[in-house]
Amino acid sequence: MMSSVTLSIVVMLLAAAVLAMSGLYVAERRKKARLEAQWISARRALERIQPLAGMENNLDVLLEAFSHAVEASMYAFYLLQPEKKQYTLRALRHSKPNIGRAAPSYSGLTPYPEQPYLPPLSLPIDAGRIEGAGWIAEKGVSLLHISLQGGDGILRAGPARKRSKRLETTVAETVGWFSPVVSWLLQVEASVRSGEAARKSDASWRRLLLLIAEPESVVDLAFRVAMDVMELKDAEFVSAADDEPQGETAVSLRQDGGHAVFVCRYRTPSGVGERAFRSVPAHCVMDDRRIADSLRTACLQAEAFLAAAGNRATRSERVLLLKRFASLFDAMSPWKTGYAEQMSRYATVVARDLGLPDEEVQEIATAAWIANIGEAALETGLMTKDGRFTEDEYERMKTHAELGATMAELTLGERGRIAEAIRYHHERVDGRGYPSGLTGSSIPIGARVIAVVQTFLAAVHGRKQREPLAFGVALGRLEAAAGTMLDPEVVGTFVNWFSRKRADAGETMKPLGVCWEMHCTPSSLCEVCPVYGQREKPCWTYENQACASHGKSCKQCFVYTEAAERSGGSARK
Known part of the structure; x- marks a missing residue:
């Protein structure tokens, strides 16, 4: 039997374990609350940014937001002037009326008398080499020194009387989103000589901030795209009929004076979202059933996005939010449904076969998923246009890469490899790409991977006014672009992966995989198809497939054309 002493020890150990777990739970809750508060503060500051109001005014907004995280008497913002090889003071903010006087740091035992402190008007370029946040002493005053990612600017606050690791962490989390904002403001300032360019930058910025700050506005814009x-x-x-489900995600189809009316309902954090659309028979390119299926998928993606928008305290939650954002806009077009996830899956395969570290593979997979989110900040007509762009439209369309990277940076609070891959995924290895005309290996590897995958998928997926290319033709275009547009090593890795898959399948009419997985088609579209869940025989041998609901047809689908080419014949039902 267990002695009373042993029992007491066991009870104490259990009590200690419970207390430890409770402590960890409370700490995690506090951390999440702190991160959420910082996000709210950042969002409010972003809403006040006005690109055309002047750099100094906008930097003052950022300093005010920073003052809520770090208590100090003085806050100074310096921006890099490469031509002068220095950082120049562009904004100064004081929290006390006695401007220009600050006490130096002290031990806590005997305070020093106040001494005048005025920040220098410029800093040497070497000052930007201090990475991240750290403490410096200047004129006997302890200052918090923060270098923005990318070296665009330096933020200083002081005097700092309280030093702690937690304070440094808070600072890093708070200023993480400063870097992309400052980078964008610098671009606007550089283009201000061209009034039209500045106005377009301002309009894109306003739309971008709206998309970040207002989830309902995102959903509204997405449905406008669908229309x-x-x-x-x-x-x-x-209103819903008595025989229709109440409070559930649904799209009901009715007739009204020769028009089909689609009544959409989807759940939101505050209740139920409701929208209604009608078809225009003379112009409609889809039948009513396909439209209803697509709208139901759109409603489900709207639900998923709004749920993610309510939980963005941690980095993983913000990554999920960006993915939901991308998938929401994909769902608004039958020809793009599942595209973002498909991009991510192929990018993952290529990155792994290139031998990249697991962490970088994951970052490339995320970047590929959200590579085109910047398109949402463009005008709707530009985003959905079929056919060739005019010269002016093309210049505006090119900004989607920078807008998407900025959106990722602002949401994640960092300027890392994810944003880099998005920003440069339209660069070409011969230097003729955009936005920076980078060449060869100077283009981030993530961007080079995304470029190859995106080129392939653009070829094998059709659009409303464009038929898809056969599998072999699409691969041929990749190989033809290697060395000019695309990275030869990445192209070779992608083609070799498909070659291994095809060799394993042999010269048969067996597809490389089931169609809904190869296309990453949402189950909401697939569940009405007789092929869904069946793996015994090829999808094209079934009658009444639902391929048309997501812009596909058997004879043009790359799942079919790949098998037909590999078998040396044509697939027949």
Whole structure:
């Protein structure tokens, strides 16, 4: 039997374990609350940014936001002037009326008398080599010194009387989103000589901030995209009939004066979202059933996005939010449904076969998923246009890479490899790409991987006014672009991966995989298809497939054309 002493020890150990677990739980809750508070503060500051109001005014907004995280008497913002090889003071903020006087750091035992402290008007370029946040002493005053990612600027606050690791962590988390904002403001300032360029930058910035700060606005814009793609018009909302499900995600189809009316319902954090659209028979390029299926998928993606928007305290939650954002806009077009996830899966395969570290593979997979989110900050008509762009439209469309990278930086609070891969995924190895004209290996590897995958998927996926290319033709285009547009090593890795898959399948009409997985088609579209869940025989041998609901047809689908080419014949039902 267990002695009373032993029992007491066991009880104490259990009590200690419970207390430790409780402590960890409370600490985690506090950390999450702190991160959420910082996000709210950042969002409010972003809403006040006005690119055309002048650099100094906007930097003052950032300093005010920073003052809520770090208590100090003086806050100074310096920006890099490469031509002068120095950082120049562009904004100064004081929290006390006695401007220009600050006490130096002290031991806590005997305070020093106040001494005048004025920040220098410039700093040597070497000052930017101090990475991240750290403490420096200047004129006997202890200052918090923060170098922005990318070296665009330096933020200083002082005098600092309280030093702690937690304070440094808070500072790093708070200023993480400063870097992309300052980078964007510098671009606007550089373009201000061209009034039209500045106005377009300002308009894109306003849309970008709206998308970051207002989830309902994101959903509204997404449905506007769906209307444009599927050629629908707004309709008066009609209450649900008695025989229709209440409070569930659903799209009901009705007829009204020769028009099909689609009544959409989806769950939101505050209740139920409701929208109604009507078709225009003379222009509609899709039948009513396909439109209803697509709108139901769009409603489900809207639900998923709004749920993610309510939980963005941690980095993993913010990554999920960006993915939901990308998938939401994909769902608004039958021709793009599942595209973002498909990009991510192929990018993962290529990155792994290139032998990259696991962490970098994961970052490339994320960047590929959200590579085109910047398109949402463009005008809807530009985002959904089929056919060739005019010269002016093309210049505006090119900004989506920079906008997407900025959106990722602002949401994640960092300027890392994810944003880099998004920003440069339209660069070419011959230097003729955009936005910076980078060449060869100077283009981040993530961007080079995304460029190859995106080129392939653009070829094998059709659009409303463009038919897809056969599998072999698409691979041939990749190989032809190697060395000019695309990285030869990445192209070779991608083609070799497919070659191994095809060798394993042999010269048969067996597809490389089931169609819904190869296309990453949402289950909401697949569940009405007789092929879904069946693996015994090829998808094209079934009658009444639902491929048309997501812009596909068997004879043009790369799942089919790959098998037909590999078998040396044509696939027949």
